[in-house]
Amino acid sequence: MAKRAIFEDVTTTDRAATTGGLIDGKRRGSRGAVKRWLVLLFVLILAIIPVGGMTRLTDSGLSITEWNLVTGTVPPMSEAAWESEFDKYRQIPEYQLQNRGMEMSEFKFIYWWEWGHRQLGRVIGAVWILGFLGLLAMRKIPPGWTGRLVVVGAGIGAQGAVGWWMVSSGLSGTMLDVASYRLATHLGGAFALLSLIAWFILSLSRSSSELISARRLSETRLMKVATVLIVLTFAQILMGALVAGIDAGRNYIDWPLMAGGITPPGMWELEPAWRNLFENDGTVQFFHRLLGYILFAVIIMAWWVGRRSANRKTAVVFVGILAMATVQMLLGVVTVMHSSPWYLAILHQFGAIILIGLTVRARHRSKYPLPQFVRT
Known part of the structure; x- marks a missing residue:
């Protein structure tokens, strides 16, 4: 084998391929x-x-x-x-x-x-x-x-x-x-x-050894933030299902108000009161909207925290969540204002699938960060 200078660069092609055992x-x-x-x-x-x-x-x-x-x-x-x-x-x-x-x-x-x-x-x-x-x-x-x-x-x-x-x-x-x-x-x-x-x-x-190595670099704070996002997103999906179950998305088509008010009329008219949370179309849609605002605010906070991650591949996932949440919220508003036609309702449902998927990926990447070069 030819001798090398002490400071000579060694390319990856010069290295023997590393193979694992059987x-x-x-x-x-x-x-x-x-x-x-x-x-x-x-x-x-x-x-x-x-x-x-x-x-x-x-x-x-x-x-x-x-x-x-x-x-x-x-x-x-x-x-x-x-x-x-x-x-x-x-x-x-x-x-x-x-x-x-x-x-x-x-x-x-x-x-x-x-x-x-x-x-x-x-x-x-x-x-x-x-x-x-x-x-x-x-x-x-x-x-x-x-x-x-x-x-x-x-x-x-x-x-x-x-x-x-x-x-x-x-x-x-x-x-x-x-x-x-x-x-x-x-x-x-x-x-x-x-x-x-x-x-x-x-x-x-990824291999088991890669996950074990990545776990040592996990970001606990981001894991907690991502967990909150998953829980709130899932809760919002359940609220959306309640809206669909009673066709609540086809009434109260003004936004940001509901029938000209902050809350819909007759919000608690059903007896007992808990029935309104499942059967009153105005009440169900109101809480779906309210939880959507809360979720979006939490996503902005998560983006602010996530963007400061030392791992850029982790930070970019939180940027994606904010972008998708913005699209999803606008799509929700448009769907309601058009009295929930089937094509917008299905598109809004697809948006929920993408959003929950991104939050799961954010938590996984916070727990098992992808490798990155020091220069990056």
Whole structure:
């Protein structure tokens, strides 16, 4: 080997490639396989959220009045089967009090939306079961990850149960829609699953040794700030679900006032008073707006704190949160002022997905900062 001058630069091409041992190599491959599977689940859940939103906006959620996990996968295949399904729908309050006289073509339209929503949920469950069993059989699950993946599967299963619990609330009595708090529970579960999977994907994108090294540089203050952002963003998403559950976004279309006042008229007119928080459209929309202002103020504070991070890759995430929150707030105002047309409502829902995703990434990056050059 030729001798070098004492101050001669050494390029990376002169260095021998560093390779891990067989165990490390296997773990990297395993982490990659699990990550790809979780990315698929993430995309599917990302898709089912707006599909569920459209199911709600088209008043399709009560068109299928039974929950048959296996036989429900097959739609009506004959006119007699369609008539049977339509007869079941005619027995519920939504038809009798709101849609009496509906034509078969109109029923098929709402039926297909709900059927598609349920099939996508079944696909998500099947992807988890097949993927988990396959990874388990091939011993591709990294050490310490089996329990975490089981939690994801349990969450998916719980979402199916909560979905039927939600639908069943609108099948009797005088309910024209599903109970708003059950809708909020179902949507909140989807966002919680999405956030959890996003965290796992971020963790699997780096090796265990990299995460351990990065943990030593974690910024505790930013972690706490990001945690507050996640909690407030999630709470705002739940409030948005309550708004959607009773169509509260289609009334009080002036802004920043509500019907010309700071608070809407008849804000506490329902008895007992707690019912107003779930059933009074003015009250629900007011608190959705109020929490939005609080969240935006906290995001500005988080941006101010985050921009001072020594790690620029961490700081830029908080800049992204502020930018997205600004877009989301403006979109919310426009949606309300146009009485929540479906395309703006779905776009606003997508904004919530992006925002919660950014807050999760902010916390992950605060806990496990990405490496940066000293010069940077």
